[in-house]
Amino acid sequence: MLIPVKETDAEVFLKNISPDYPAIYNLSIPAEFDKMVILEPTDGVLQIGEVRRIRFLLRPYRTGKFDFPITAQLSNGKETSIRLGGVAEPPNVGVDVSQFNFHSGSRSHYTIHL
Numbered sequence: 001m002l003i004p005v006k007e008t009d010a011e012v013f014l015k016n017i018s019p020d021y022p023a024i025y026n027l028s029i030p031a032e033f034d035k036m037v038i039l040e041p042t043d044g045v046l047q048i049g050e051v052r053r054i055r056f057l058l059r060p061y062r063t064g065k066f067d068f069p070i071t072a073q074l075s076n077g078k079e080t081s082i083r084l085g086g087v088a089e090p091p092n093v094g095v096d097v098s099q100f101n102f103h104s105g106s107r108s109h110y111t112i113h114l
Helices: none
Strands: 002-004 009-017 021-030 037-040 043-046 051-058 064-074 079-089
Touching: 002 009
Parallel strands: 002 079
Antiparallel strands: 009 051, 021 043, 021 064, 037 051, 064 079
8 A cells, every 4th residue: 555645545344243232342553653543433332233434544644664453342352453554655746847837927727636
């Protein structure tokens, strides 16, 4: 996964597959990634068969590789996790200078593709 720095992405879905009882969950990430990841809501109760959308925002604040788990602790004492890894790079922006009119009073608009 290649992600530009300061960009955001993703959604996560949780589903209670237990046929017998609601699932109480708590999501967590390592503390050193608190500034980089937002999970909402981090805890709650899933009713039997319920699917819940978890807002997952990834905002790398520096370039480089990252690798960390997202862990779900469940009320029955069990836990499960997934690992998220990738590389954050600065955005690559190409501008064709010949297409711009840098004279004062110019009212031309150009689309810049990222």
